[in-house]
Every structure is written in structure tokens, then in C-alpha cells.
Amino acid sequence: MSRRRSPWLTLSTILVYGFLYLPIVVLVVFAFNSSRQNVVFEGIVNRDACGPFYWFCRVFQNQDALDASVNTLKIALTSTVLSTLIGTMAALALQRHTFKLKLFAEASLYIPIVIPEIVMGIGILVLFNTVFRFVNTTFDLAPAQRLGLGLGTVIISHVAFSVPFVTLTVRTRLHSFDRAVEEAAADLGANAWTTFRRITLPLIMPGVLAGAMLAFTLSLDDFIITFFTNGPGSTTLPIYVYGLLRRTVTPEVNALSTMWILVVLAALVVSNRVQRRVA
Amino acid sequence: MAAIAVELRDVVKEFAEPEKKGEAFAAVNHVNLQINDGEFFSLLGPSGCGKTTSLRMIAGFELPTSGEVFIHGKAMGKTPPYQRPVNTVFQSYALFPHLTIFDNVAFGLQMKGVSQLEIKPRVQEALAMVRLPGYEKRKPKQLSGGQQQRVALARALVNRPEVLLLDEPLGALDLKLRKEMQLELKTLQREVGITFIYVTHDQEEALTMSDRIAVMNRGKLLQVGDSSGIYESPNCRFVADFIGDTNFITGKVHSRHGDTVSVELTSGVWVEAKSDQALNTGQSVTVAVRPEKMHIRSGTRLPNWFEGRVTNIVYIGTDTHYSVRLPGDQLVRVREQNDMPGYSRPLANEGDSVWVGFAVESARVLVE
Numbered sequence: 001m002s003r004r005r006s007p008w009l010t011l012s013t014i015l016v017y018g019f020l021y022l023p024i025v026v027l028v029v030f031a032f033n034s035s036r037q038n039v040v041f042e043g044i045v046n047r048d049a050c051g052p053f054y055w056f057c058r059v060f061q062n063q064d065a066l067d068a069s070v071n072t073l074k075i076a077l078t079s080t081v082l083s084t085l086i087g088t089m090a091a092l093a094l095q096r097h098t099f100k101l102k103l104f105a106e107a108s109l110y111i112p113i114v115i116p117e118i119v120m121g122i123g124i125l126v127l128f129n130t131v132f133r134f135v136n137t138t139f140d141l142a143p144a145q146r147l148g149l150g151l152g153t154v155i156i157s158h159v160a161f162s163v164p165f166v167t168l169t170v171r172t173r174l175h176s177f178d179r180a181v182e183e184a185a186a187d188l189g190a191n192a193w194t195t196f197r198r199i200t201l202p203l204i205m206p207g208v209l210a211g212a213m214l215a216f217t218l219s220l221d222d223f224i225i226t227f228f229t230n231g232p233g234s235t236t237l238p239i240y241v242y243g244l245l246r247r248t249v250t251p252e253v254n255a256l257s258t259m260w261i262l263v264v265l266a267a268l269v270v271s272n273r274v275q276r277r278v279a
Numbered sequence: 280m281a282a283i284a285v286e287l288r289d290v291v292k293e294f295a296e297p298e299k300k301g302e303a304f305a306a307v308n309h310v311n312l313q314i315n316d317g318e319f320f321s322l323l324g325p326s327g328c329g330k331t332t333s334l335r336m337i338a339g340f341e342l343p344t345s346g347e348v349f350i351h352g353k354a355m356g357k358t359p360p361y362q363r364p365v366n367t368v369f370q371s372y373a374l375f376p377h378l379t380i381f382d383n384v385a386f387g388l389q390m391k392g393v394s395q396l397e398i399k400p401r402v403q404e405a406l407a408m409v410r411l412p413g414y415e416k417r418k419p420k421q422l423s424g425g426q427q428q429r430v431a432l433a434r435a436l437v438n439r440p441e442v443l444l445l446d447e448p449l450g451a452l453d454l455k456l457r458k459e460m461q462l463e464l465k466t467l468q469r470e471v472g473i474t475f476i477y478v479t480h481d482q483e484e485a486l487t488m489s490d491r492i493a494v495m496n497r498g499k500l501l502q503v504g505d506s507s508g509i510y511e512s513p514n515c516r517f518v519a520d521f522i523g524d525t526n527f528i529t530g531k532v533h534s535r536h537g538d539t540v541s542v543e544l545t546s547g548v549w550v551e552a553k554s555d556q557a558l559n560t561g562q563s564v565t566v567a568v569r570p571e572k573m574h575i576r577s578g579t580r581l582p583n584w585f586e587g588r589v590t591n592i593v594y595i596g597t598d599t600h601y602s603v604r605l606p607g608d609q610l611v612r613v614r615e616q617n618d619m620p621g622y623s624r625p626l627a628n629e630g631d632s633v634w635v636g637f638a639v640e641s642a643r644v645l646v647e
């Protein structure tokens with residue numbers, strides 16, 4: 001192709017990509033900074049046995065960072081599985097059944113998407129507190145058994161804001177779904193469950209995977225809602241990093257973030273591969 | 280008398296009327312039907328008359344509001360589709376887009392628990408039957424419409440169902456392929472001996488393929504019979520009009536001798552026609568005559584012959600069509616075959632006064 005491109009197009013492309021990726025590049029570069037203050041780049045660090053990867057080694061020696069990483073993964077994986085299950089079922093139900101309050105059910109899907117996250121965070125916190133206080137006092141639980149904020153509440157709140165995204169993604173896939181193929185399967189002797197497993201699910205799989213990927217990334221980097229619903233022993237990475245920011249930011253934070261970028265990239269590649277295979 | 284494969288006994292299917300809340304309309308209205316074993320049976324009718332709904336009740340996708348469907352004498356009740364001994368070829372084919380042709384065709388056998396060892400030859404046999412060998416590894420999207428249609432057929436036939444339901448399976452094909460597939464389907468049906476229930480709105484298709492035809496309109500079954508029965512002796516105006524071309528002449532019953540009825544036309548002239556229905560003197564009726572059974576002469580005074588004026592002539596090679604205006608402003612069409620030796624000249628010119636008429640046996644009295 002020898003068609004001349006407009007220089008403006010080239011410029012805007014460069015600007016967009018620069019704007020998107022330069023911060024990430026800077027973040028990664030500063031993970032190798034030899035300055036502890038990490039304000040200006042003072043050359044590549046070279047300390048101890050790890051050499052330029054000094055700050056990365058520090059992360060692995062930092063129990064708090066490791067705990068936060070494990071928590072984040074646990075929360076992201078669990079809430080992804082749950083919200084994908086619930087979201088897909090909701091999409092199927094909304095697509096094929098008419099019932100009272102269906103309009104309400106559909107509209108309410110958008111509420112968690114459009115209301116400010118901080119409002120939802122406060123709302124969830126108030127809900128948890130009310131319920132927990134009620135349960136704790138009604139059953140007069142011993143201090144060790146009392147319900148409180150923790151991994152569980154974070155997971156529940158993540159499921160709550162991920163489900164609408166999964167449902168909407170799956171529904172777009174269902175729009176192009178011809179229900180005659182389900183009838184054809186039934187006609188050929190497949191009962192409802194077999195039809196779902198062999199026909200419906202494979203056909204909507206790309207939508208389900210895309211929804212799961214969305215849920216996973218949403219959970220991974222959620223700060224605001226997690227801020228309200230986390231408790232002892234459920235600090236996630238964003239919360240942990242935020243805590244560090246209030247003191248000095250050492251290149252260790254950059255190293256930690258760099259590794260997370262790699263994890264997310266890997267997840268993206270895998271999900272793309274799988275999606276292409278099932279599509 | 281052959282065994283009955285499928286029977287509909289007083290079947291009604293009502294759907295809720297979306298515009299009028301609470302009201303229901305009957306898509307299928309008290310239909311009684313018996314379809315014999317090994318028969319090629321067509322359900323024929325205009326769009327929206329309830330053909331698909333009838334078929335779906337046999338397959339089990341819809342349950343009758345009242346009445347009962349029997350398959351080989353067994354009342355189906357609420358038997359789900361996957362437990363009925365019938366298979367369907369869908370109007371839209373409904374092939375599984377994510378499966379290969381092989382897996383599409385094998386699906387029904389896998390569901391029945393046929394061993395892997397047996398599945399392969401049976402799938403290949405089915406694909407050979409619809410003349411698509413060697414396409415096993417393709418996906419449905421990589422086939423043409425006609426080929427997809429044949430896969431849909433193979434996918435149903437491979438299960439050796441007792442009854443095969445086909446819902447306008449040729450609807451999406453072009454005319455030429457359609458004609459080819461009509462022949463193939465008919466041949467295939469004779470070979471395998473399975474009962475075919477074939478839905479179509481194409482009267483020509485129904486006439487050429489079927490052993491028997493049921494004509495439906497607005498949810499009602501109007502007439503059941505073989506091709507010539509339906510064409511030659513339609514029992515109502517709708518059937519006469521829907522199947523082929525018909526002239527309708529309106530008048531009142533005057534008198535009757537056996538099955539011959541004298542009808543007085545509005546213009547005051549008389550027509551004699553056949554009827555096997557009970558009629559009252561003075562009753563308004565329609566006399567139906569096919570254009571090819573009407574003829575043009577230059578002068579005669581037999582019964583059922585009238586003087587009229589030619590208003591239009593269309594030459595179409597094998598035939599010439601004349602439009603003739605009869606007294607009382609009745610317009611009729613006459614079809615004359617161009618079978619005289621040598622060059623065929625028109626029997627009359629536009630504006631000519633001619634005599635048109637028909638044999639008493641060619642005319643039928645229809646009650647509205």
C-alpha cells in the first residue's frame with residue numbers, strides 16, 4: 001500500500017499511544033532506579049546479589065507485599081468465577097423469559113455501572129455493618145465468631161459490581177444466538193442440560209470469556225470499593241500501595257507494579273488465545 | 280388401510296394476542312388430521328396459517344391448548360421433543376455452527392448412545408445419501424445454502440426417525456436448486472420409506488411432491504386429498520383460489536338434478552355445474568371453472584356457453600390466454616393450448632365477440 005497517510009493522523013496516533021503507554025514505561029524504568037527517593041532517575045541500581053533487580057528482590061522479601069498479592073489474586077479469581085456464573089445465568093434468564101418486573105431487573109443492571117463507585121462503596125459498607133451488627137447481637141456471638149469485614153466481604157462486593165458487566169457482555173452475544181439450534185438439539189434427543197453444555201455454552205463462550213476477563217481486571221485494580229469493604233487480613237495490592245504512598249515511594253513499589261503488569265498481560269494473552277479458539 | 284403414523288385429534292393452539300390483553304387467538308383451530316405410514320404428506324397454506332405451529336406441536340416444541348397429538352397411536356401429551364420418535368428439518372436449517380459437518384450429523388446418534396464404532400459408518404452413509412461425501416471436516420459456514428440444507432436433512436435422517444418433519448426446507452434456495460432438491464427429496468423419501476410431513480406455502484411444490492396434501496387457512500384445515508383431488512375438486516373457494524388459477528362466477532341456486540345444479544347468474548343466464556354438497560334453492564353460490572377447461576368458439580348454442588367480448592390476449596408460447604368479458608360484467612380467463620398443426624394463430628382478436636363455455640363436469644358449485 002502506497003497510500004499517503006495524513007501527517008495529522010500519524011501525529012495523533014503517536015500522541016495517543018504516548019499518553020497511554022509513557023506512564024507505564026516510566027513506571028517500569030523507575031523500578032531500576034538507584035535512588036531510594038525515586039524522584040529523579042540516578043542510574044541503574046546495582047546492589048547485593050540481585051544487581052539491577054534489587055528492588056524486585058526486595059519485594060519478594062516483603063511479607064506485606066506478598067500477602068497483598070496473594071489476597072488480590074484470591075479475591076480476583078473467586079469473584080471472577082462467581083460473577084461469571086451469576087452474570088451468565090442472569091443474561092440467559094433475561095434473554096429467554098418474560099416475568100413480572102423484568103424491566104426493573106434489566107434497568108437495575110445498569111445502576112452499579114453508573115453510580116459513583118464511592119457511593120456504592122459506602123452503601124455496601126453500611127449494609128455489611130448493619131447486617132453484621134444485627135447478627136452479632138441477635139445470636140450473641142463470642143468475639144472470635146463475630147462477623148466482620150475481611151476477604152469474604154471484599155469478594156462479595158467485587159461480585160456485586162462485576163455481575164452487570166458480565167451480564168451485558170453475554171447478552172450482546174446472545175442477541176445473535178439463534179434459538180432454533182437449541183430446538184434442533186432437543187429434536188435430536190438432547191435434554192435441557194446436554195443442550196446447554198454441548199450447544200448453548202460453546203456458542204456463547206466468547207461472550208462469557210470476555211465477561212470473565214472484564215470481571216477479573218475490574219477486581220484486580222479496584223480501589224474504592226475495596227477500600228470500604230476490606231478488613232484485617234484482606235489488604236489488596238491497590239490498598240497496600242496506597243498505604244505506601246503516604247510514606248516515601250521507593251522503587252520497590254515500581255517493581256511490584258511492574259510484576260503485576262506482567263501478570264495482567266499474561267492473563268490477557270491467555271484469554272485472547274482461548275477466545276480465538278472457541279470463536 | 281395403512282397404519283397411521285401421526286394423528287391430530289381436535290387440536291387447538293392459542294397464542295396470547297399481544298395488542299389485546301387477555302385475549303387469545305387460535306393459530307391452529309380444531310384440526311383433525313391422519314397421516315399414513317410411509318406417506319409424503321404436505322401441509323399447504325399461505326403465510327401465517329398455522330403450518331409451522333402444527334408441525335411444532337407434532338415435534339413437541341409447542342403443546343396444544345386442547346386436543347391431542349398421536350404418534351403411532353401413542354398419545355404424546357407433554358412428552359418433550361427429545362423423547363419423540365420424530366426429527367425435524369428446520370426452516371432455517373439450524374445447523375450447529377461450532378461443530379463440523381460430521382459432528383452435526385453424529386449429534387443425534389451420540390445422544391442415543393450409539394457406539395463410536397457404529398457412528399462413523401452411519402454418518403458417512405447419511406452424507407452419501409444426500410450426496411455430500413467428503414465434507415465431514417467442514418464447518419456449516421463453509422457450505423452453500425443448498426449444501427447446508429442437505430446436511431440438515433442428513434442430520435435428521437441418520438437417526439432413522441419414524442416420521443420426518445420438514446418446515447419449508449427449500450424456502451431459502453433459488454428456483455433451479457429448488458426444483459432439483461424437490462426431485463431428490465421425493466426420491467429419497469421413496470428409498471427410505473419414512474413418513475414425511477412437509478410444510479410449504481408453494482402450491483406447485485406440494486402438487487408435484489406429495490401423496491396427499493392438507494390445505495390450511497387461518498388455522499383451519501380446509502381440505503385433505505391427493506394432488507388431483509385437491510386441484511380438480513376443491514371444496515371451497517379458498518382452496519380453488521389458492522391452488523392454481525380459477526374463474527369464479529357468482530349466482531344463485533335455481534334447481535338441482537342429482538349432482539348437477541343449475542345456477543342463475545346475476546346477468547340472468549344459467550350455468551350448470553357439479554356439486555356434492557347440500558344446497559338450498561336461492562342460495563348464493565360461486566361456480567368455479569379452471570381457465571384451461573374453458574374454451575373459445577366462434578358460434579354455438581349449447582348449455583354453459585355464453586357470448587362475450589375479448590378484452591385481452593396474452594401469447595405465452597405453449598398457450599394463449601384470453602380475457603373475456605361476459606354479460607353481467609363477469610370477467611373470465613380462458614387458456615387455449617396452441618396445439619393445432621403448424622403456425623398457431625389466435626382464435627380471436629381483441630374486441631371480437633366470441634362464445635366461451637365449458638363442460639358441466641368441469642364446473643363446481645362452491646359455497647362461500
Ligand SMILES: Nc1ncnc2c1ncn2[C@@H]1O[C@H](COP(=O)(O)OP(=O)(O)OP(=O)(O)O)[C@@H](O)[C@H]1O
Pocket residue numbers: 294295306324325326327328329330331332333480
Ligand atoms: N410463539 C408465538 N406467539 C404468538 N403468536 C405466534 C407464535 N407463533 C406463531 N404465532 C402466530 O400464529 C400464526 C401461525 O403461525 P405459523 O408460524 O404457524 O405460520 P406458518 O403457516 O408457518 O407461516 P409461514 O408460511 O409464514 O411460515 C401467526 O399468525 C403467528 O403470528
Ligand SMILES: [Mg+2]
Pocket residue numbers: 330331332370446
Ligand atoms: Mg412457518
